[in-house]
């Protein structure tokens with residue numbers, strides 16, 4: 001097992017320790033010879049700096065290196081930056097084929113982009129692996145530093161080794177007969193600055209903001225939670241994302257809710273800003289129509305708990321609501337969003353059966369374009385059969401009528417009209433602005449008698465368990481960053497050796513702030529002002545250059 | 548006077564005061580010549596004057612903000628003019644905070660002129676009062692945008708301080724890669740200013756040139772240029788007589804009105820070049836060399852410290868606004884908290900970049916010059932997201 005290093009103060013340090021955890025005495029030769037101590041992680045024994053024999057050691061050392069960590073961060077950064085050069089596959093125009101789109105649109109570069117998976121970057125295996133490595137690096141680097149640092153700070157003693165004191169960046173000695181009084185005044189001043197003070201045998205350790213040292217570890221935990229949430233999204237069931245197009249007046253099962261909820265769309269409203277609006281007059285003139293509100297007025301229903309499979313569900317009203325952009329309907333962890341709309345979609349078309357010569361009409365029928373009836377009895381021996389229906393009509397390659405989609409964009413009908421004079425029926429082909437008689441001349445025709453349109457709301461239904469994990473992760477991240485950035489760990493040591501007072505100060509960051517505190521203490525207590533030896537060094541260097 | 552007019556006037560006042568403040572801070576750091584009373588504190592006193600001018604300018608801009616709010620009927624951060632102006636205001640606020648913490652005049656020498664350029668830049672965009680589209684009608688608009696702008700404002704102070712550092716320490720006696728890039732940064736600021744001048748020149752001449760082209764949605768449309776077309780739209784036809792185009796914009800520039808914006812960039816680069824050489828001929832040396840003369844007495848380690856501190860303060864604020872609040876709002880408005888939209892991705896890039904910055908500084912000991920260069924790159928990324936992503940890369944966010 002590992003060897004221990006026993007310091008002259010009696011403290012047992014783990015192998016690899018650079019500065020004694022208790023008294024701070026430099027335990028390695030290179031630290032003894034330096035003018036200033038390297039105070040990073042208190043000179044504690046980090047695994048990565050101590051062992052490098054086994055493969056596990058090597059892997060550990062690799063991932064705990066900040067150089068590697070920064071490299072990974074930069075790689076992710078570059079990858080996602082490249083990912084914005086051309087659109088991601090989810091953002092290419094609807095109907096475009098991703099296989100050919102990039103090549104056609106962007107040429108060779110587009111093809112390379114697509115081949116390397118940049119079109120689908122965030123789900124591509126190498127990007128996910130990159131994130132995994134980043135996460136691993138964060139974890140390893142944090143453990144490598146946190147544990148020894150925590151140990152060292154817990155074990156630190158108030159009285160420090162002479163050489164520890166001498167090699168601090170802020171260092172000063174005061175010769176005085178009146179040491180006790182100066183220390184008393186310093187203690188009061190430090191208390192005023194809200195330092196925690198511990199004393200041992202006339203020596204004093206003032207410390208403040210130690211918790212800020214844990215900031216980086218807290219924020220890294222937050223990041224790991226965020227990364228985990230991101231990975232969870234690859235598992236089914238962590239979130240649902242469903243789309244529902246619902247016509248005005250209709251009720252439908254909300255997809256993704258396991259048949260538990262139904263939604264009725266009463267009305268879709270599109271409001272625009274009034275062009276005569278004084279306030280926005282100028283910009284409306286430039287921009288034209290500007291939408292003010294998209295809203296679906298709906299009612300939410302819940303099915304009864306004990307409903308039999310297959311039977312028509314019994315619906316209980318939960319609430320009436322207006323779903324708007326930025327104001328989704330929320331219930332039981334679900335969110336229903338106003339995501340899209342189609343205005344004035346054909347819903348029903350009506351026709352009259354008329355005699356071509358006399359122009360006399362023998363009744364009217366209305367075809368539901370989504371669910372057409374096969375037969376329409378107009379009474380008095382007049383009836384019409386719908387033989388064929390094409391919601392989105394066009395002529396296919398063979399020159400036959402066909403339908404592109406199921407959406408009634410361009411409806412066409414083949415009717416057979418039965419009348420007392422033609423009991424076998426006459427065939428009529430009717431489409432928008434078309435009225436053909438494919439089987440010879442007819443005496444009757446179907447004349448267009450109006451269309452009923454309806455608005456359709458596009459809803460998105462969501463339930464997302466990862467949302468909260470992300471959120472909590474980010475909050476922890478921010479708490480950690482705040483903890484490490486807005487506070488600093490400052491320490492001052494004051495020791496009395498006969499008629500000499502030795503003073504040293506250290507902070508993990510923001511030396512400007514520490515110096516302000518020191519100046520305050522110096523002024524109140526009568527200590528001699530310590531020097532910033534780093535600054536002094538660079539000043540001396542500058543003078544040398546000038547001389 | 549209407550609320551809009553009042554707000555414009557107040558903005559103009561702050562613009563003038565910041566310009567004045569720039570001069571005062573610059574003089575305050577040169578020190579020597581103005582030590583006429585023979586005491587050290589002349590610079591300090593001037594610095595205080597500069598600070599007071601800045602405060603008054605800030606209050607005036609705050610006045611702009613609230614009058615504009617009144618005129619808009621919503622918080623005025625919803626188009627490029629308003630957002631960019633607000634960003635400059637947050638930059639000044641960040642400067643005020645940093646000044647109170649450090650009492651240092653050096654940062655002011657560059658922060659104020661940069662704010663001036665940013666306001667001028669903002670004013671080029673349409674300034675009419677606009678209604679909010681449904682996606683923007685949310686309290687999260689206020690919260691998200693203001694926090695982002697504040698974070699970016701503070702991060703910009705890091706840039707200003709870093710730039711002062713570089714101008715002060717980089718050896719200007721001989722040309723090198725460093726002097727080139729530093730000069731390039733100065734050129735970019737000049738080019739931005741040139742852009743403003745050119746825009747206002749053509750605006751006041753009411754220059755117009757219309758093209759018909761197929762826009763980003765695949766529809767036949769008209770595209771109106773307000774500057775002579777050097778780069779015309781891809782496969783566009785000019786309607787009527789007039790200059791240009793000399794060539795066509797590449798087809799992949801598919802943001803909203805991208806060819807027009809691309810044309811503007813070309814004008815700015817050319818105009819910047821001319822303006823830069825005029826300045827350079829007057830100074831008879833590199834602009835950065837001229838600045839070095841001014842910044843001789845700067846405490847450069849303190850600049851380094853301020854540059855870092857600004858990142859330390861700005862990074863969490865930016866993260867809160869640009870990632871957390873952004874995600875909460877995106878969930879409400881677009882049904883998903885994160886969608887890899889270009890603007891979102893560039894916010895994440897900014898975040899990652901400053902994370903790398905902090906790690907470099909912390910563990911690799913990148914202080915001083917290296918750190919200052921990083922703060923310059925950070926600012927470039929922020930500007931890229933503010934300007935370029937809207938220009939070249941279309942996304943949900945490109946509201947201008």
Ligand code: HEM
Pocket residue numbers: 063064065066067068069070072073134137138141142145215216217219220223481484485899902905906909910
């Ligand atoms: C997106 C990824 C990351 C973010 C946002 C992040 C964020 C941070 C922040 C804000 C700090 C505090 C910095 C300071 O106090 O100045 C920090 C410290 C640190 N980070 Fe990261 N980090 C990330 C990834 C990594 C990785 C991959 C490593 C692995 C090597 C790493 C290692 C460290 C270390 C060693 C510290 C210093 C801890 C200390 O002072 O004791 N970080 N990180």
